[in-house]
Amino acid sequence: MPKVRAYGADATLKACREAVYGVAPPGPYRSLDFKSTDLSSAQPLGDDPLLGRGRNAQDPYRSLVTDEGQIEIPLDLRGTGFWLTGLFGDPVTTAGKAAGSIAFATNPSAGDTITLNGTIWTFVSGPPSGNETEIQATVTQTVDQLVADLAASADPEVSKCSYARPSGTQTLAIEFDTAGPSGNGFTLAASSASVSGLTLTGGGYGHLWESGADDIPSYTVEIGHPKLATPVFFRHAGTVMESIELEMGQEGPANARLQLVAQGEERAAATLDAAPETFTLRRFSQGRGFIRRGGSALAGVTGGSLTFSNTLERVRTIRGDGRIEAADPTLAAAQGALTLRFDGATLVAEAADGDPVALEYGFTFPEGYTLRFELPRVFLPKPKYAVSGPGGVEASFDWRAAFDDAEGTMLRAHLLNDVTTYV
Numbered sequence: 001m002p003k004v005r006a007y008g009a010d011a012t013l014k015a016c017r018e019a020v021y022g023v024a025p026p027g028p029y030r031s032l033d034f035k036s037t038d039l040s041s042a043q044p045l046g047d048d049p050l051l052g053r054g055r056n057a058q059d060p061y062r063s064l065v066t067d068e069g070q071i072e073i074p075l076d077l078r079g080t081g082f083w084l085t086g087l088f089g090d091p092v093t094t095a096g097k098a099a100g101s102i103a104f105a106t107n108p109s110a111g112d113t114i115t116l117n118g119t120i121w122t123f124v125s126g127p128p129s130g131n132e133t134e135i136q137a138t139v140t141q142t143v144d145q146l147v148a149d150l151a152a153s154a155d156p157e158v159s160k161c162s163y164a165r166p167s168g169t170q171t172l173a174i175e176f177d178t179a180g181p182s183g184n185g186f187t188l189a190a191s192s193a194s195v196s197g198l199t200l201t202g203g204g205y206g207h208l209w210e211s212g213a214d215d216i217p218s219y220t221v222e223i224g225h226p227k228l229a230t231p232v233f234f235r236h237a238g239t240v241m242e243s244i245e246l247e248m249g250q251e252g253p254a255n256a257r258l259q260l261v262a263q264g265e266e267r268a269a270a271t272l273d274a275a276p277e278t279f280t281l282r283r284f285s286q287g288r289g290f291i292r293r294g295g296s297a298l299a300g301v302t303g304g305s306l307t308f309s310n311t312l313e314r315v316r317t318i319r320g321d322g323r324i325e326a327a328d329p330t331l332a333a334a335q336g337a338l339t340l341r342f343d344g345a346t347l348v349a350e351a352a353d354g355d356p357v358a359l360e361y362g363f364t365f366p367e368g369y370t371l372r373f374e375l376p377r378v379f380l381p382k383p384k385y386a387v388s389g390p391g392g393v394e395a396s397f398d399w400r401a402a403f404d405d406a407e408g409t410m411l412r413a414h415l416l417n418d419v420t421t422y423v
Contacts, residue, residue: 002229010227013037013071014276015082015219015239021326022238022263024220029273033079033281035255037223039069039236041265043322065322067236067262075246075254077369077417078279081207083258084413085422086241087310088209089216093421098176098183098203098368100196105170107139108192115189116174117157121150131155139170146172160186161200176200181418184367201368204416211332211411212403216240216310218327221262222272233271238263240327243309246361248291250302254284254363261312264323279419284363284371291338292360293347300341302394306361306373308334308411334375334401334411336361342383342395351380351397359399362414374412377404 003010014029045060073083085091102114108123115121121131123142128134133149136142143165150163150172160183164173176183183203188195218240224233239262246256291301310329317325338359340346350357356379362372379402383395403410 003227004229006225006228006232008036010225012222012224012226012271014222014224014271014273016272018218018220018238021218024235024237024272027273027276029222029276030082031276031278032082033074033076033279035072035074037069037071039067039071039221039223039239039260039262040234041065041067041236041262062322064316065264065324067265067323069260071258071260073256073258074281075256075284075363075371076279077282077284077365077371078419079281080256080284080371081415081417081419081422082279083241083244083256084207084209084415086217086219087244087258087308088211088413089213090423091207091209091415093205093207093423095179096202096204096206096416097179098181098186098200100174100186100188100200101171102174102188102190102196103169103171103194104139104143105194106192107142108135110135112192113190114172114193115187116150117160117186119155119157121146121158131158140165143170143172174200176203180204181367197366199367201366202416203367204369204418205420207415207417207419207422209413210409211308211334212409213329216329220272221260224271226271231269231271233268235266235268235272236260236262236264237266238324238327240312240329241310242312242327243307245307246305248289248301248304248306248361249286252286254286254289259309261314261324261327263327264321282365284365286363288365289363290360292362294358295360298338298340299346301338302341303339304337304361306334306336308332308373332410336399336401338397338399340395340397342393347380347383347395347397351382354379356402359401368416369418370414370416372412372414374414375401375410376407376412377402377410 013032013034016029043065044063046063110125112123124132133146147163162175181204186200221236221239242259311331312327314324315326356377359375359378364370378399
């Protein structure tokens with residue numbers, strides 16, 4: 001039944017990339033998940049009083065149009081890539097293969113097994129037959145023999161992967177032959193060895209964005225209230241993404257806030273796309289978040305934040321509708337904060353010496369899917385310490401990132417998922 005009042009629970013958010021700035025494309029549009037938004041146009045009233053007309057107020061004039069606001073979004077496995085493309089431009093996408101391993105601490109005994117996607121492979125002390133490997137004099141020699149036997153196997157499950165023993169290890173390395181997410185379902189088990197996980201991990205499509213692109217895309221964004229008795233849809237053409245801000249915590253789902261700048265808003269009675277494309281929602285969790293320095297987990301981290309901005313220039317020209325001509329990216333900047341349990345050592349020397357460090361913020365899923373923000377050159381201030389009682393002492397670092405000549409960027413965003421492209 002149609003409603004007489006609008007509710008956020010019924011609101012919709014759709015977007016489509018523009019070929020020409022400020023011109024709404026025909027579609028297809030994509031329906032996107034969001035938590036809240038205040039994206040809306042405003043045209044304030046101004047005063048320019050004339051003398052000789054008494055003390056009563058005269059007619060105001062209409063000022064310039066601004067169409068800006070924030071959208072709070074969930075950081076999720078698939079939809080996040082749409083927003084990152086708006087912030088950084090088109091990503092470089094490569095397909096990756098799922099991989100895993102089985103590590104042998106000692107030489108297997110007769111009757112020990114490994115299981116590869118349901119196929120049981122047995123170690124024997126005598127001549128092998130079928131899905132068997134003969135135990136050799138040392139564990140290294142046994143793993144080498146296992147690699148050779150698996151490579152020669154005609155079993156349809158075993159032959160889905162390639163096998164190797166990395167130099168200096170006693171480990172069977174396993175890589176799914178087909179790139180993409182399908183290999184993440186390949187199961188692993190072992191009776192007397194350690195498996196890297198219940199399945200292979202890391203298969204999918206890796207998307208890489210870098211800060212500082214000269215050109216970033218614009219979108220037409222539609223915020224709708226379709227269940228009203230008289231439906232209304234607000235179309236924001238020429239929407240450009242200025243910044244993203246995310247908080248790192250200890251529990252709950254991961255969210256982010258985006259600042260958007262649009263050219264103008266139009267009201268319509270019908271949606272731009274009644275059957276939009278969608279992403280299947282799967283949210284990242286703070287409980288699987290991480291903050292790393294130089295590739296290693298930082299000890300004692302209690303919280304953190306990261307903000308990236310394109311610092312958009314609102315281009316104002318003389319035009320009859322009072323809208324901006326464009327929103328151009330200028331200085332790309334990244335900054336954030338870290339809060340640590342103070343131990344007198346972590347990051348203290350770097351902060352005192354002024355030497356940059358490499359930081360990484362991110363979230364993971366069990367099958368190896370990941371969202372990572374990589375900052376190769378971060379400067380730390382002298383931290384502020386807070387002793388607020390008999391409990392632990394915390395140190396807070398408000399850092400800033402800078403361009404790294406060797407890496408060729410200031411910030412990289414990585415997203416590994418099962419979406420083939422965002423272009």
